[in-house]
Amino acid sequence: MVLLLQVLVSGVLLGGLYALMALGLALVWGVLNIVNLSHGALIMLGAYATWFLYTGAHIDPFAALPIAAASLFALGYIIQRGILNLVIRGPMFNTLLITFGIEVILTYLAQLWFSADFRTINPSYAGSNHALGGLTVPYVQALAFAIDSVLTTAMWMFLLRTRTGRGIRAASQNLVAARLYGVDPKRIYALTFGLGAALAGVAGGLYGTVSQINPYIGGPLTAKSFVIAIIGGLDNPLGVIAGGLFLGVVESLTALYVGPTYRDVASFGMLVLILIARPGGLLGRTA
Amino acid sequence: MENILEASGLTKRFHGLVAVHDVSVQLRRGEILGLIGPNGAGKTTLVDMVNGTLEPNAGDLVFEGRSVRGLPAYRRAHLGIGRTFQIMKPFPGMSVLENASIGALFGTNGGERSIGRAREQARECLAFVGLGRRIAQRADALGGPDRKRLELARALAMRPRLLLLDEVMAGLNHVEIEEVIEDIKKVRDQGISILVIEHVMKAITSLSDRVFVLHHGEKIVEGSCGEVLRDPRVVEAYLGRRRR
Incomplete structure (x- = not known):
């Protein structure tokens, strides 16, 4: 029983990180209708940014997150403004191809500049736990989970309450009308992609504190984010949280009771099952 | 003239x-x-x-x-320059008030910077076209005539x-x-x-x-x-x- 509870706790904590990874992907997908295949590479860059700030400048990894986020925001804004805005009206295949190209370029630049060595972000408190009843809650993962919750809520509030957020929602719900009421689509798109990249940057920094990083982590993380975005639905950030938590728990349970090698079988199996049962996502409206 | x-x-x-x-x-x-x-x-x-x-x-x-x-x-x-559409184009996932406030937030001269003032402006325009009681509804729940009114209110909220x-x-x-x-x-x-x-x-x-x-x-x-x-x-x- 304690074992099961422990697995559930780990699963929820893992799921919080998953949700944050997927949030940026879902935002960009929902607003720009771009499935950003370079999302995982942006997460990877966020992880390296945090690692460099920690090992090079001795900045605490959690304090380094805003810097990583700001750098990734700038990179994302430039990618959208300079490249993706040129093809956004084209067929979806073009954006898939171009974001895939960006993913390849970023991955191999990372290999060239950062080498293929495995890195970890290992602050002094990395191994510390909090014992709660018979359960162990690792500090780092709990903090990562808290940051994820705050950011997701902030994102939701931003979309609902601010002028720019409303412009983003207007552009995603009816682009033609939004333009005619004065919303500049290119600026809104660049801001949205920048935000998506910033979220990836934070997710990357947190990922680096709980897992090893190397230049090749991007691809699998894109796939995972994609699964979560679909499971959660693109309608609202709460769906993405639900999707992340769900996947985290399912993977943890599978790893314990079936075997760690079956984790991906479980996650992609869930994707197929959910697409059959609720094509709009867990919290999404079904057609 | x-x-x-x-x-x-x-x-x-x-x-x-x-x-x-x-x-x-x-x-x-x-x-x-x-x-x-x-x-x-x-x-x-x-x-x-x-x-x-x-x-x-x-x-x-x-x-x-x-x-x-x-x-x-x-x-x-x-x-x-503001317009309404023959085939109505509301923002389906937003409330009637939010719909009209998009016009106020982004319209003439780039629109109103403050959400509060934009909301007031939108509210006035909605009251003007007779949608004052519907502001909290979702736009996609409105019937045809009310959608027409919303089109007009949203365009007016731009202060064209x-x-x-x-x-x-x-x-x-x-x-x-x-x-x-x-x-x-x-x-x-x-x-x-x-x-x-x-x-x-x-x-x-x-x-x-x-x-x-x-x-x-x-x-x-x-x-x-x-x-x-x-x-x-x-x-x-x-x-x-x-x-x-």
């Missing part, structure tokens, strides 16, 4: 089809200009060119003394200087049409110039200071309501449609 909008020689072709051919028209500041014509005459295409949804193949368009040709639609909105109304009365009943006619008159009294596309003749005759008629994409006549509706070319254009 000075002109707020001057179109000269506007032409729009869709592949082989000439939708609008060499149309020149002036809209004076503070007037209501009626645009009529049989279905497929090119009325909506003309309005699309004015607000930047479509670029003309030829001709020029001058708004308040400067050419707006080539300016993207959102920039024209910032200059003060020129308002393009594309069949705001289609689908409304007699009482509702009377209400909208009164609303539009009040809008004009605020100093907003208006171009009205309408099939409801009563609306055209009671609203328009002048009328112009498009037929097969060309302007066939322009003048006061009485003159235009008696013009044999106009009668023929409309009877030709009826014979079909």
Whole structure:
């Protein structure tokens, strides 16, 4: 029983990180209708940014997150403004191809500049736990989970309450009308992609504190984010949280009771099952 | 009276089809200009060119003394050109109030920076068109006539200087049409110039200071309501449609 509870706790904590990874992907997908295949590479860059700030400048990894986020925001804004805005009206295949190209370029630049060595972000408190009843809650993962919750809520509030957020929602719900009421689509798109990249940057920094990083982590993380975005639905950030938590728990349970090698079988199996049962996502409206 | 909008020689072709051919028209500041014509005459295409949804193949368009040709639609909105759609385009996932506040937040001069003031502005415009009690509903839950009202309120919330109304009365009943006619008159009294596309003749005759008629994409006549509706070319254009 304690074992099961422990697995559930780990699963929820893992799921919080998953949700944050997927949030940026879902935002960009929902607003720009771009499935950003370079999302995982942006997460990877966020992880390296945090690692460099920690090992090079001795900045605490959690304090380094805003810097990583700001750098990734700038990179994302430039990618959208300079490249993706040129093809956004084209067929979806073009954006898939171009974001895939960006993913390849970023991955191999990372290999060239950062080498293929495995890195970890290992602050002094990395191994510390909090014992709660018979359960162990690792500090780092709990903090990562808290940051994820705050950011997701902030994102939701931003979309609902601010002028720019409303412009983003207007552009995603009816682009033609939004333009005619004065919303500049290119600026809104660049801001949205920048935000998506910033979220990836934070997710990357947190990922680096709980897992090893190397230049090749991007691809699998894109796939995972994609699964979560679909499971959660693109309608609202709460769906993405639900999707992340769900996947985290399912993977943890599978790893314990079936075997760690079956984790991906479980996650992609869930994707197929959910697409059959609720094509709009867990919290999404079904057609 | 000075002109707020001057179109000269506007032409729009869709592949082989000439939708609008060499149309020149002036809209004076503070007037209501009626645009009529049989279905497929090119009325909506003309309005699309004015607000930047479509670029003309030829001709020029001058708004308040400067050419707006080539300016993207959102920039024209910032200059003060607002419009409603014949086929309504609400933001489906937002409340009625949020819908109208988009006009206020991003409209003329880039819109209102403060959410609170934009919401007030939107609320006023919604009350003006009679949607005051529906502000909390989701836009996609509204019925047809209320969606028409929302289109009008959202365009008004932009604080436009020129308002393009594309069949705001289609689908409304007699009482509702009377209400909208009164609303539009009040809008004009605020100093907003208006171009009205309408099939409801009563609306055209009671609203328009002048009328112009498009037929097969060309302007066939322009003048006061009485003159235009008696013009044999106009009668023929409309009877030709009826014979079909």
